[in-house]
Amino acid sequence: MNFKKYFVKSSVAVAVVAAATFSAGAALAECASDALPGEMAKPDGYPARALTMVVPYGPAGGSGQVAQAMAKAVSDLTGVSINRDHKPGGSGTVGMTAYMATPADGYTVLEHIDDAASAHALDSGRPNPSEALIPLVTSQITFSQIYIRTDEDRYTDWASFVDWVKAQDGKATIANVSKEGSMERVTMKFITDATGMQIQQISFDKGAPRYGALAGGQVDALFEQPGDVRKFLDAGKFKPILTILKEAPEAFADVPSLTDAGLDFEPLLRFRGFYVKAGTPDDRVAWLQWAFQKAFCEDSYQQYNESKFMNLIDSFRDTDGSKELITSTIAQYRDVYKQMGLEIK
Amino acid sequence: METFNNFLGGTAALFGDPMGVLIFFGGVIGGMLFGAIPGVSMLTLAAILLPFTAHLSAEHGIMLFSVIYCTGVYGGAITAILFNIPGAPENAPTAFDGYPMTLQGKAGKAVGAAVMCSAIGGVVSCIIMMIATAPIADWAISAFGPPEIFALVFFGLAVAASVGAKTFWKGWLSIMIGLMIAVVGLDPVGGIERYNFDMPYLAAGIHFIPTILGFFAVSEIFVQAEKKATGSYTAPKLSVDFPTFKELWAHKIAVVRSIIIGFFCGILPGIGATLAAFMGYNEAARWSKDRMEFGKGKLEGVISSETANNAATGAAMIPLLALGLPGGALTAMMVGVFQMHDMEPGPLVFINSPDLVWVVFAAMFFANVSILLVGFLEAKTIVNLLRIPFQFLAPMILLLATVGAYAVRGLTIDVVVMFVAGVAGFFLRRSGYSVAGIVLGLILGKIGEQTFAQAMQMLHFEFTGFFNRPIALGLLIAGALTILGSIYGAFFKKQPVPASDN
Numbered sequence: 001m002n003f004k005k006y007f008v009k010s011s012v013a014v015a016v017v018a019a020a021t022f023s024a025g026a027a028l029a030e031c032a033s034d035a036l037p038g039e040m041a042k043p044d045g046y047p048a049r050a051l052t053m054v055v056p057y058g059p060a061g062g063s064g065q066v067a068q069a070m071a072k073a074v075s076d077l078t079g080v081s082i083n084r085d086h087k088p089g090g091s092g093t094v095g096m097t098a099y100m101a102t103p104a105d106g107y108t109v110l111e112h113i114d115d116a117a118s119a120h121a122l123d124s125g126r127p128n129p130s131e132a133l134i135p136l137v138t139s140q141i142t143f144s145q146i147y148i149r150t151d152e153d154r155y156t157d158w159a160s161f162v163d164w165v166k167a168q169d170g171k172a173t174i175a176n177v178s179k180e181g182s183m184e185r186v187t188m189k190f191i192t193d194a195t196g197m198q199i200q201q202i203s204f205d206k207g208a209p210r211y212g213a214l215a216g217g218q219v220d221a222l223f224e225q226p227g228d229v230r231k232f233l234d235a236g237k238f239k240p241i242l243t244i245l246k247e248a249p250e251a252f253a254d255v256p257s258l259t260d261a262g263l264d265f266e267p268l269l270r271f272r273g274f275y276v277k278a279g280t281p282d283d284r285v286a287w288l289q290w291a292f293q294k295a296f297c298e299d300s301y302q303q304y305n306e307s308k309f310m311n312l313i314d315s316f317r318d319t320d321g322s323k324e325l326i327t328s329t330i331a332q333y334r335d336v337y338k339q340m341g342l343e344i345k
Numbered sequence: 346m347e348t349f350n351n352f353l354g355g356t357a358a359l360f361g362d363p364m365g366v367l368i369f370f371g372g373v374i375g376g377m378l379f380g381a382i383p384g385v386s387m388l389t390l391a392a393i394l395l396p397f398t399a400h401l402s403a404e405h406g407i408m409l410f411s412v413i414y415c416t417g418v419y420g421g422a423i424t425a426i427l428f429n430i431p432g433a434p435e436n437a438p439t440a441f442d443g444y445p446m447t448l449q450g451k452a453g454k455a456v457g458a459a460v461m462c463s464a465i466g467g468v469v470s471c472i473i474m475m476i477a478t479a480p481i482a483d484w485a486i487s488a489f490g491p492p493e494i495f496a497l498v499f500f501g502l503a504v505a506a507s508v509g510a511k512t513f514w515k516g517w518l519s520i521m522i523g524l525m526i527a528v529v530g531l532d533p534v535g536g537i538e539r540y541n542f543d544m545p546y547l548a549a550g551i552h553f554i555p556t557i558l559g560f561f562a563v564s565e566i567f568v569q570a571e572k573k574a575t576g577s578y579t580a581p582k583l584s585v586d587f588p589t590f591k592e593l594w595a596h597k598i599a600v601v602r603s604i605i606i607g608f609f610c611g612i613l614p615g616i617g618a619t620l621a622a623f624m625g626y627n628e629a630a631r632w633s634k635d636r637m638e639f640g641k642g643k644l645e646g647v648i649s650s651e652t653a654n655n656a657a658t659g660a661a662m663i664p665l666l667a668l669g670l671p672g673g674a675l676t677a678m679m680v681g682v683f684q685m686h687d688m689e690p691g692p693l694v695f696i697n698s699p700d701l702v703w704v705v706f707a708a709m710f711f712a713n714v715s716i717l718l719v720g721f722l723e724a725k726t727i728v729n730l731l732r733i734p735f736q737f738l739a740p741m742i743l744l745l746a747t748v749g750a751y752a753v754r755g756l757t758i759d760v761v762v763m764f765v766a767g768v769a770g771f772f773l774r775r776s777g778y779s780v781a782g783i784v785l786g787l788i789l790g791k792i793g794e795q796t797f798a799q800a801m802q803m804l805h806f807e808f809t810g811f812f813n814r815p816i817a818l819g820l821l822i823a824g825a826l827t828i829l830g831s832i833y834g835a836f837f838k839k840q841p842v843p844a845s846d847n
Contacts, residue, residue: 058677059392065684072399087755089549090531090538094756097545173803179536202491202802203534205795208670208677209491215668216486218803231669231689307684 031297032316040290043283050081052108053274056095058088061207062228062308066140066272067111069304073295080291082109091115091179093126100127104277106284109136109292113272114183117326121333122181123345128330129275134285135322136292138273140305141315144187145240145255146174147222147229149214158241158256161221162195170198175213176223177205183268184223186336187244190265214238225270226252227308249312266332273322293318348475352710355703359408359711368405369708372412373715377723379413380420380432382745387417387433389752391678395685403686404701408708410679415658415712417675418618419463419720422651423727426455428742430562434788435618435654437557438626441781442639442646444565449642450582452728457587458644459651460720465600466652467713470608470659475706479695482667485612491799492811494613496820498793501620503824504627505785506831512777513835519779523786524793526551533795534802546758553788555750555759559766560780562746566739567771573735581731587721592644599629599649607653611660618657620792623785625653631827640781655716659709665690666702 053071057063064086071082087095092115102108112129119126127133148161155161165172176184188201202219204210207228214222215237222229222238232238240255244267248257258267274292276285295301296316305311317325337344359365379390391413398406421432426443439459446455473481489497506516529540530550541547572578593600603625610621629649630639639646664670669690671677683690688698695702730738750763770780800817804810811817 059395059681065681068681085755089754089756090545091536093545094549094754098756171805179531179534182536200802200805202799204799205533208664212486212664212668212670213490215670216483216488216490218486218490234689 056092073298073301104279133275138317355707376413376416377420380417422459438650445642466655474659495796500824519782527790555763559763560770563767564770603652607656611657621657622654
């Protein structure tokens, strides 16, 4: 099924497709890693066999899908197979622990998300993804939004939502993943501090019950990233009322950003990337960096990122860019955790 | 009429396309085989096939997965009945009575009932799915929030405590052991580590699949090995006598009840066929005049469990297709198939791809029908596995169970958990505890704790909030009455005859 044909019947989607197409054109014209050479000689015959990619989440979620898309793109580009080894559990801890026990020979790579950075920020005993690991590429960076049902009549936009929540005296609810120290909980603290509203966060660790809770009217709002609820946006079931970025991206130009809403805090981003263990021979790291960064610009990967709204802000960071992103994220979380009174180990 | 026309259109598209026919039968046989091989399951097959679906059309890819879903749920019943190894968690209650039937030389009847009832449950739920997907999906998510799902779990546990244990108290203790195992790992709301003794792998919690393999398969091998060592082992008698129509007709009420329960559990996002099978079995035991016979080889036990878990398959497609909300692991993988073809399951699928929806509906319908045809042929063959002497069969089962336990998450600790559960199960069963109760406590405990915490957050930490939600209140009252009834029975009635050690 053709991607554009799929969305063409929805009026909301038409605008989305237009925005996506525009970005895609831009992406194809000047994709981040275009400057890299199209081929790179294998250092001393490495890799001589298939690579293994440890994925600390299940195959069906966002991490599982990006791992699959990237593995395919790297394999198409290099001809080297990549086997995915899903080790879900413990909010990514299990996969990370299993990965840290593998040899640093370049044959095992890791997919991980920003949770690895926030976990290290809270407990320095956990591996620092910019030191214990070498980031090969960050291939998805996205932002969060607050959603309500489109047919909601108690409030229709951010301003009326804030007024309504305040009138409920702490009884209003929002579905998110409110685990201790999570990006969602920290961001919600920023928002409630800045607006003075009190809202009860309901923690759903799986996507389906979380989206079902808003669709079924069990909660009043939802905190999520746009790519994950795209089907509800395209179907006209949910609508965003706040974009948690300083400036709204073009595809959501009519949704207030933090600046528009008068909220002054530094937004936290959700990012996913690929890593190899520190200590891996330099020539192998260089080859992996080339393969994963170049694969980001493969058509199949770009198409996947577009379908997940991962093209609305710059989703690419090379090794140095990733290290910078991770380091600043860790520092940001540490600050917030201290303010929240959490015990930092 | 329009539904019927759409169904005919879907059927024509399915069987008018040679590639479609090939994939359909590949899915039917693959699902049954993977469901029936101990230690692996339809999920293993689905995970292997997932990347290859990118090379199929969207219709074929999604149709393949839905067919595997229907036949895999049935396939898991075979090993549950023949070897006490549920192919998947949803087949666990089938083993409660199916395996004792095998030991009594009635394997053919149990397998035959599983074939018939899986097909009936699946076909009926497919028909309801075709008629009313959208309204049912909308109703399910508005009527059932975390408080209602918690109340359902409470009710399920209350009923389950009376199944399989020697006494009421041992039944409850079994459930409590399961609930205690369920709290190992991260707490489902705050993400705080509990009872993992600083072991990162335990932070992921104890998974129910290795636990089921341990409690059922491994402990059964120990039980049989002990019998072999003490000279009391008798090989299960081989039988291919399928149940007569009259025998099945006698359980028509159990079938209807299980269809309703199975369908209802199937439509709840995140619940799925496992709860359906347990609830179907428990309710059959609860309403039966021969309640104490359950767990000892009662045909009705197999019928109610297998009808319910297949009735959940069509139902689970409802929130998936209408809302994009998967109910379990296999439906979550189906979302992956959709996405590989740049599609998202949800309301737009009905608008943009009605052809695809009706090919899938037709394929599921015929997959359930083919359980009858292919299932009987397969059953006649696979029952012969019982001819393999125990000393050869036991190591094979242990090997496959080990592979199955490891394959869930690729963690060695799951293999350790399986063997620990196997040893524990061996002693617990001898002491009259119910391993089924433990497994149910583990599965429902995880869902129950999470939904209770969510419900408390939603109700602002006031338990009285449940009283304002009629469905939740009704289920809580029913659960409480069940508990009171069993306490009354335990104190004032004659103690039940010890049930089977299953």
